Amino acid sequence: MKTFVHRGQITKVVFGSGTRSRIPEEADALGRRRVLILCTPGQWDQASEIRDLLGATAVGTFAEAAPHTPVEVTEKAVAYAESVEADSVLAIGGGSTIGLGKAIAVRTGLPQLALPTTYAGSEMTPILGETEGGRKTTRRLPEVLPRTVVYDVDLTLTLPVATSVVSGVNAMAHAVEALYAQDRDPMAFLMAGEALDALTRSLPVIARRGDDVEARADASYGAWLAGTCLGTVGMALHHKVCHVLGGTFGLPHAETHTVVLPHVVAHNGPAAPEAMARIASALARDDAAGGLFDFAGRLGAPTALRDLGMPESGIEQAAELVVRDGYWNPRPVERTAVRALLTRAWAGETP
Ligand code: NAD
Numbered sequence: 001m002k003t004f005v006h007r008g009q010i011t012k013v014v015f016g017s018g019t020r021s022r023i024p025e026e027a028d029a030l031g032r033r034r035v036l037i038l039c040t041p042g043q044w045d046q047a048s049e050i051r052d053l054l055g056a057t058a059v060g061t062f063a064e065a066a067p068h069t070p071v072e073v074t075e076k077a078v079a080y081a082e083s084v085e086a087d088s089v090l091a092i093g094g095g096s097t098i099g100l101g102k103a104i105a106v107r108t109g110l111p112q113l114a115l116p117t118t119y120a121g122s123e124m125t126p127i128l129g130e131t132e133g134g135r136k137t138t139r140r141l142p143e144v145l146p147r148t149v150v151y152d153v154d155l156t157l158t159l160p161v162a163t164s165v166v167s168g169v170n171a172m173a174h175a176v177e178a179l180y181a182q183d184r185d186p187m188a189f190l191m192a193g194e195a196l197d198a199l200t201r202s203l204p205v206i207a208r209r210g211d212d213v214e215a216r217a218d219a220s221y222g223a224w225l226a227g228t229c230l231g232t233v234g235m236a237l238h239h240k241v242c243h244v245l246g247g248t249f250g251l252p253h254a255e256t257h258t259v260v261l262p263h264v265v266a267h268n269g270p271a272a273p274e275a276m277a278r279i280a281s282a283l284a285r286d287d288a289a290g291g292l293f294d295f296a297g298r299l300g301a302p303t304a305l306r307d308l309g310m311p312e313s314g315i316e317q318a319a320e321l322v323v324r325d326g327y328w329n330p331r332p333v334e335r336t337a338v339r340a341l342l343t344r345a346w347a348g349e350t351p
Pocket of ligand 1: 123
């Protein structure tokens with residue numbers, strides 16, 4: 001008999017192609033009349049299209065979203081939201097922009113609508129990561145969960161192929177850790193497996209043809225499921241390692257996930273046979289860790305931390321930080337094993 005606790009989510013999800021045209025009605029459904037649009041400088045054109053759709057309901061665009069949600073940027077955005085008397089925010093973009101929406105939500109109580117354009121999955125989580133004084137901290141706060149998420153596959157077609165691949169593997173990492181999470185429940189296991197099937201099917205197609213709409217839709221579908229897993233069950237060693245590497249060495253988020261994942265899976269494998277079997281099945285391989293390593297390599301994704309700017313001299317410090325705070329992992333986390341895992345990942349060796 002299975003015994004479990006499942007947490008459902010309150011977010012309304014709209015999925016399809018051309019779904020951005022529903023944004024005015026979704027804002028209206030939330031009773032919102034003064035929407036502030038958030039984006040990065042690079043997504044100004046996509047944001048402008050949403051602004052046109054909203055007409056007078058859009059009261060401004062704040063186009064300074066930045067990686068890792070710096071508090072200075074949030075403070076500027078909050079001041080702007082107040083100056084235009086916004087009653088809600090709409091983030092169009094990846095994890096950085098949605099993170100800004102969450103940071104505004106926690107300070108002002110403004111509800112967020114999200115139009116995700118990468119596969120990072122932040123839109124489905126109550127997790128807020130913020131950076132202040134070079135230190136990144138993460139909190140789980142139900143109030144930052146977007147109220148409405150509109151996935152429009154058309155908006156993902158412009159995501160460069162190389163970014164798409166690493167973003168997709170970032171989503172796979174959420175699914176992998178959900179498969180062996182301490183608090184996993186039957187629904188999280190099903191969603192995580194389905195996410196891996198969708199992403200292993202779609203990413204190789206996107207790597208060849210970035211404009212394949214069906215593959216793009218499949219990847220967004222996988223990202224939605226993987227993000228939901230990240231939002232509902234606890235993560236373990238993989239997310240801890242990536243958090244340390246991103247926060248302390250400034251390594252790029254999705255690329256770091258891509259390099260680290262096979263190595264953590266190799267470490268955790270002996271303690272999580274059911275998860276390993278599901279990962280291997282999604283990859284049509286016998287070996288989950290080797291399968292993930294080869295998958296990333298075949299897609300032309302980075303496989304070595306040294307290629308992402310990680311100094312070899314940082315391995316010891318990273319290992320120390322990874323083992324410092326206690327957290328659950330299917331296999332005990334010891335400094336020697338973490339150092340060995342990081343050394344292989346740094347050099348780009350097979351897991
Ligand atoms: P990102 O949001 O930083 O986007 C990367 C770049 O791609 C940006 O310049 C962006 O404007 C551009 N871009 C995004 N979509 C595009 C598109 N369709 N076409 C053209 N350009 C596009 O990258 P990300 O990987 O989505 O997010 C990373 C950030 O999100 C990190 O700070 C990470 O910590 C955070 N994150 C948080 C959670 C969470 O649950 N809180 C989950 C995943 C990631």
